[in-house]
Amino acid sequence: MTSSEPSLTQDIALTPDDAAGIADLFRARHVDLVRLATLLVGDQATAEDVVQDVFTKVCARAEQQAGNGIALSYFRTAVVNACRSVHRRRGVARRFGGSAEAKLWAEPAPSPEATVLLTEDRRQVLQALAALPRRQREALVLRFYQRLTEPEIAQTMGISRGTVKSTLSRGLDALGGKLSKGDF
Amino acid sequence: MDSTAERLTGALDAAAETVSADRVRPLREAQPGRRAGARTGTRAELHAGARTGLRAGTRTGRVRWSTRLAVVAAPVGAAVAVLVVVAVALVATSGRHPAASVAKVVPASSAGSAPQYYAEVEGKMYGWHGHDSVEVVVRSTATGAVVARIPNPAIANTPEEIPISVAAAPGDRTFYAIYRSYDDTKLGYLWVYRFQLTASGGATAPVAVNGGLITGQNSFDNVGGFVVSPDGSRLAVAVSATGAPTSAGTVAGQILVINLQTGAHARWHGGLDEPGLVFGIQSLSWTGDSKSLVYLGQWCAPKYISYGIYGGFGCSTLGGAQSTPQAEGSTVVRELTVTAAGGALSSGPVLLRPADSAGALPVLVTPDGKSLITIANSPGDGYQVVRISITTGKVTNVFGPVPGSGPSAFLGTDYLAADSTGDYVLVWQAGSSAQPTHGWVHGGTYHQLAPTFADHKANSDAWIQMTW
Numbered sequence: 302m303t304s305s306e307p308s309l310t311q312d313i314a315l316t317p318d319d320a321a322g323i324a325d326l327f328r329a330r331h332v333d334l335v336r337l338a339t340l341l342v343g344d345q346a347t348a349e350d351v352v353q354d355v356f357t358k359v360c361a362r363a364e365q366q367a368g369n370g371i372a373l374s375y376f377r378t379a380v381v382n383a384c385r386s387v388h389r390r391r392g393v394a395r396r397f398g399g400s401a402e403a404k405l406w407a408e409p410a411p412s413p414e415a416t417v418l419l420t421e422d423r424r425q426v427l428q429a430l431a432a433l434p435r436r437q438r439e440a441l442v443l444r445f446y447q448r449l450t451e452p453e454i455a456q457t458m459g460i461s462r463g464t465v466k467s468t469l470s471r472g473l474d475a476l477g478g479k480l481s482k483g484d485f
Numbered sequence: 486m487d488s489t490a491e492r493l494t495g496a497l498d499a500a501a502e503t504v505s506a507d508r509v510r511p512l513r514e515a516q517p518g519r520r521a522g523a524r525t526g527t528r529a530e531l532h533a534g535a536r537t538g539l540r541a542g543t544r545t546g547r548v549r550w551s552t553r554l555a556v557v558a559a560p561v562g563a564a565v566a567v568l569v570v571v572a573v574a575l576v577a578t579s580g581r582h583p584a585a586s587v588a589k590v591v592p593a594s595s596a597g598s599a600p601q602y603y604a605e606v607e608g609k610m611y612g613w614h615g616h617d618s619v620e621v622v623v624r625s626t627a628t629g630a631v632v633a634r635i636p637n638p639a640i641a642n643t644p645e646e647i648p649i650s651v652a653a654a655p656g657d658r659t660f661y662a663i664y665r666s667y668d669d670t671k672l673g674y675l676w677v678y679r680f681q682l683t684a685s686g687g688a689t690a691p692v693a694v695n696g697g698l699i700t701g702q703n704s705f706d707n708v709g710g711f712v713v714s715p716d717g718s719r720l721a722v723a724v725s726a727t728g729a730p731t732s733a734g735t736v737a738g739q740i741l742v743i744n745l746q747t748g749a750h751a752r753w754h755g756g757l758d759e760p761g762l763v764f765g766i767q768s769l770s771w772t773g774d775s776k777s778l779v780y781l782g783q784w785c786a787p788k789y790i791s792y793g794i795y796g797g798f799g800c801s802t803l804g805g806a807q808s809t810p811q812a813e814g815s816t817v818v819r820e821l822t823v824t825a826a827g828g829a830l831s832s833g834p835v836l837l838r839p840a841d842s843a844g845a846l847p848v849l850v851t852p853d854g855k856s857l858i859t860i861a862n863s864p865g866d867g868y869q870v871v872r873i874s875i876t877t878g879k880v881t882n883v884f885g886p887v888p889g890s891g892p893s894a895f896l897g898t899d900y901l902a903a904d905s906t907g908d909y910v911l912v913w914q915a916g917s918s919a920q921p922t923h924g925w926v927h928g929g930t931y932h933q934l935a936p937t938f939a940d941h942k943a944n945s946d947a948w949i950q951m952t953w
C-alpha cells in the first residue's frame with residue numbers, strides 16, 4: 302500500500318469526520334506549509350512559529366469545522382494571513398530597534414542547505430522579491446512556487462481575479478526592474 | 486515564461502528545498518479548545534525553548550501545547566504523586582555513585598497520551614537464513630490497524646533483502662529502516678532507507694539515504710541499535726566489527742553515526758577490549774539535545790554467545806544444554822559525546838554497571854540525559870520497566886510491568902524504545918510467540934498491542950523490532 306507524496310498544489314477536498322482528522326491532515330502538510338511560510342517571511346524559524354500558531358488555531362476550531370469539509374486552501378490561506386501578521390509585528394519591532402531572524406539570502410547562509418542550494422543569482426532574486434510590496438510578493442510566491450491558478454490565488458489572498466492578474470503583472474515587472482538595476 | 490519568471494521559479498524552488506523535512510521543528514499538539522492566544526511568552530522566549538531544550542524534548546512533536554507549563558509544574562507534581570513505599574533491591578549499581586539500593590515507588594501520573602503510531606519490523610520466520618517474509622509495518626497504537634506496509638526496496642543486484650530495524654524520526658511521519666540481504670554475494674552489506682507517511686493513508690516508497698550504505702559487516706549483520714537523533718540530523722547504528730570474520734566480528738561492537746545531510750560517517754570503536762572476550766552493544770539511545778549517545782555494552786566469552794533475531798545477542802549458558810540457563814558476561818552503560826571524528830567507545834563516562842546476574846537488560850537514556858530507562862527485577866513484583874536517576878541510582882518511576890518477561894530476559898531478546906518525551910515506552914521480546922510481550926508501558930500499566938498476525942503463535946510469526 303504505497304503512494305507518492307501528493308503535491309501541496311493539489312487542492313484536494315478534505316472531509317475528515319472528526320477534529321482529530323483535521324489535525325492529522327494539517328500534520329501531513331506541515332513541512333509544505335513551513336516552506337510556504339519561509340518564502341513569505343524569509344526565515345525558517347519564524348515560519349515554523351507561524352505554522353505552529355496556525356495549527357493551534359486550526360485545532361481550536363476543528364470541532365466546529367469537522368464534517369463541513371476542509372480544503373487545503375483553508376490551511377494555505379491561514380498561513381498566508383499569519384505571515385502578514387508577522388510582517389506587521391516586524392514593522393513595530395523595527396521601530397523599537399528590534400532585529401529580525403537571519404534571512405535565507407543572508408551572508409553567511411543561515412543553514413548548510415542554503416549554502417548549497419542558494420547560488421548568488423538565486424539570493425539576488427530572493428532579495429529583490431523581499432523588497433516588493435507585500436501583495437505583489439504573496440501573489441508571486443503563490444503563482445511561481447505554489448503554481449496556483451489565478452482563481453486559486455484570488456481565493457487564498459481574498460482579492461478579485463482581476464486584481465490577481467494585475468498584481469502578478471506589476472510584480473513581475475517590478476522584480477525584473479530591480480534585478481536589472483541591482484536595486485535590492 | 487520569461488526570464489524573470491524562470492529565475493523567480495528557480496529561486497523559490499531552491500529556497501523551499503532549504504527547508505529540509507528532517508529539520509523542521511515538530512508541531513506541538515494543541516489541546517482541543519485551546520486558542521492560539523494562549524501561547525505564552527515572546528517570540529524570543531519561544532525560540533529559546535524551541536531551539537534548545539524544548540525541541541530536544543519533543544522529538545516527534547507529541548508533547549502537548551502546555552509543555553512550557555509542564556516543565557515547571559512537573560517536579561512539584563511528581564513530588565506529590567510519587568510515594569515511596571518500601572526499599573527493594575535492584576539488580577544494578579550506579580557507575581557514578583556508590584548507591585546499591587533503590588526505592589520502590591508508586592507510579593506518578595502523567596499528562597499526555599501515547600504516540601498515535603508505532604512502526605515495527607514484522608516477520609514470518611520459517612527458518613534461520615531461510616526465505617523469511619519480513620517487512621516494515623506502521624500501525625495505530627489504539628487499534629493495531631495497519632497504517633502502511635512498506636515494500637522492501639529493490640536494491641540493484643540484490644534479489645532478497647529484508648529489514649532488520651526501523652527508527653522514527655522527528656515529525657511523526659518520517660521513518661528510517663535498515664536492510665540486509667540474503668544474497669551470498671551481498672553478505673556484510675547494510676542499506677539505510679527512508680520513508681514517510683502520506684496524507685492519503687499510505688507511505689512513500691523507501692528512498693536510499695545519502696551515506697546509507699554500510700559495508701564490511703560480518704555475515705551475521707547484527708545491529709545492536711538503530712536510532713535517529715532528536716534533531717533529525719544524524720542516525721546512529723551499532724554494527725559489527727568490519728572486515729574481521731572472527732568471533733569478535735559477529736556482534737555489534739562498534740557505533741556508526743551517519744550525518745543525514747552530508748552522508749559522512751563517524752565511527753566509535755575500541756578502547757574496551759578484553760582478552761578472550763567479545764564486546765558487543767545491545768542498546769543505543771540519544772540524549773534529547775542530540776549531542777550524546779548512551780549505549781549498553783557487554784563482554785562475553787564466545788562460547789556463551791547466542792544470537793537474537795536479526796540483531797542483538799545474548800550471553801548465557803543457554804548453549805551449554807543446561808535446563809536453567811544462567812546469565813554470563815558483564816555489562817556496562819556508557820555515554821559518548823558525538824563528534825564528526827568519532828573515537829573510542831571508552832571516551833565517555835560510565836553511567837551504570839548492572840550486576841552480572843542481570844544479563845543484558847536493555848537501557849535507554851531519557852531526553853533530559855539525567856535518567857535511564859531499563860528493566861529491573863524487583864522481588865515480589867517481577868520484571869518492570871523503570872526509570873533510574875543517573876545521579877542517585879534510585880528508581881524514580883515505574884512505567885509498568887513486563888508480563889512474560891522471565892528467564893529469557895537475560896538472553897538479549899528483550900528490547901525497549903521510548904517516545905520523544907521518555908514517558909511512553911514500547912517493550913517487546915524479539916521473536917516471542919509463546920509469551921507475546923508486545924506492548925507499551927506508562928503510568929504503571931502495561932498495554933498489550935494487537936497481535937501482528939492473527940495466528941502468530943501457530944506459525945511462529947513474530948515481531949522483531951519496534952519504534953515510535
